[in-house]
Amino acid sequence: MENLDAARLQMAFTLIFHIVFACIGMVMPFFMVVSHYKWLKTRDKIYLTLTKSWQKGVAIFFVTGAVSGTALSFELGLLWPEFMKHAGPIIGMPFSLEGAAFFVEAIALGFYLYGWNKLPEKFHWFTGIIIGLSGVASGILVVAANGWMNSPTGFDYIDGQFLNIDPVKAMLNPAWFTQALHMTLAAFTATGFAVAGIHAFQVYKKRKVALHKKAFKIAITFGAIAAILQPISGDISAKDIAKRQPVKLAAMEAHYHTEKGAPLYIGGVVDTKTQEVKYKIALPGMLSFLAFGDFDAEVKGLNDFPEDERPNVAIVHYAFQIMVGIGTLLLFAGILYFISLKRKKWFNNKYWLLFVFLAPMGFIALEAGWIVTEVGRQPWIIHKIMRTKDAVTPMPGIVFSFYMYVAVYLTLAIAVTWLMLRQIKVLNNSNH
């Protein structure tokens, strides 16, 4: 394996893991404080048991998120030293603010976890809110750095030199808002459906039904609302990418030939040789409409771009299809949940099984979405400024480091899953 490929795989692999840990660590505190709030309001012991059980989940995921995040902060430099040498000072600001937000989160978590029966009740609950808010702030700030790679601003690039650096402008890059909005909603959707699915499974198995129904309700409410809002954010993102990174949009849609009134492809198999998409459903004019709000607008095709500036079309196209497909599915599931609140008789075994099936879907969509944006940015590490292959470390043998990370992270994933299963088991055997 080439060094570049190994480095890209290692980065992708560690990010895929970190994203899961980070999202759960960022969203679960909100479930926890809602349950905590209900405990304080109703003094129903079930909510206390649930809060304490979720808090352990938060602690475990916070730490796995924190250590994988520490690893990433080093990996950026270890794998892409040339990138960090130039980009580090420019996009350092969101990272330093993220460090601050993360610090606040760690402090708040310290108060929350160890503050039971020691801190004043309301202040204790409030530290839970701080965990959630600073977690979301960290996420949004980190996305700013990724947004900059897609839409580099805040410097002048003259003769290979980065001059007149303006870190504030770099942080407020045009891609930031759309990406951060999309990611935050995705985190809530994915975590909401995942946690709800786990509790739905317990209800389905008739274990501690009262407790797990309450847990399901809290988690799915967050997930459903986010899933229903997500298409709006998706639309903003699509229009933004059409303007800023037309080649990425073309790859997402496997759209080879520039045309007016471009059709939207649903599904299909990409044939990169003949530049065709087979077995697809084509909706005439829809791509033009979605990208520019006009059925007749011209959408640039891949062939308008030099061959060495195009991403891997098949990967980007399939990932995009998966993301949109699952997003739509979860949107309907979210609506279904809100309707079912009025129709109690819907809560039968099939209903619970449906949500069990949906549990991993949000995260699959979220990872697919990141594959769209990251693979879609290639061959650039900084859009139109620096190529990924020019940023990679000169140290050979990265492939071994990649294997090591695969081994460690897979073990971690298995360990965390196993721990969660043990938590649930103990929860089911508890008195409340």
Added chain:
Amino acid sequence: MLYVVLFFLIFSLYLYVVLGGADYGAGIVELFSSEENQKITKKTIYRVMGPVWEANHIWIIILIVILWIAFPAYYNIMVVNLHIPLTIVLLGVTLRGVAFVFRHYDAVIDNSQKLYDGMFKISSLITPIFLGMVFGALIGGKIKIVDDISTLTFYEAFIRPWFNVFSILVGLFFAALCAFLSSVLLIGESEKEVSKIYIRKANIATVIVFIVGLITFIYGYVFEHVFVQDFLQNNYALTFMLLSGGLLIPLRITIRKGRRVLSRFFAGLQVFLILLAALVSHFPDIIVTETSSISLLENIAPDSVIKVLGISLIIGGAIILPGLFHLLKSFKMIKILEQHNNRSI
């Protein structure tokens, strides 16, 4: 503004060495304890470190972020030439953090605890050794700076800078220092009988620190090591070093009299003086390479970047430091409360 950034750089380096160091040291102390004492130590570590250990380790992230933003060229040398030891450090940080949480948050207590404990103790020892080796490599004068790194052999570029006697000695020195810090911390956190164990540990750690330090100097003197020679000729460095050694006397007195806060202050001050001595002997040339030294101050990011970073650090510091202080203080109070209630945990 550059001085604000430099202040935070050294400030977070120091806090990481002291807080993170005490944290690593806890695992080292546990590793070198009898089976019964391990159980006591494990409980004490959880009580003392539990609320704060995550915060302790964020200092290294702050440190690394300041380095890459403000001193990109310096950071570049680190991540390219010291790729291997840094990767091992990361592995250690990951396994250690995970093991700590697993052993305290696993809902079921069974044999898997042994695995978590083992992971925690071993990585607590390995990580600071490699961290020390990285620092040793930066001042060790074995890094070769060339225009095209591919002209060097793999060994010259990626192994020799850190895999040498001097770096390994610095690594051992740092690990012993961690054990020393942690022992002093644990003395104040335990009952009279138990505290004797930690006093003994603190003594052993002090002796090891001293011996490793001495060997480093003798080795450096005999083999004409750049850093050691400069260190020995630098009056500031020597003064700091002697002061740090002299502080052992008030440290011993305060420990004997049971003055917890004061004894920690002296231990912290000792480490600060050691760090200062190591930094000052070449300052501002913080990386010592084979051919020349690389000045921290000559390889800085543009003014606009430093200005914004300085402001962010001041704002961040204003938010974080009071919170952190409050956290440390709250749980000290709680500990006293717990003693009154015969301790529930």
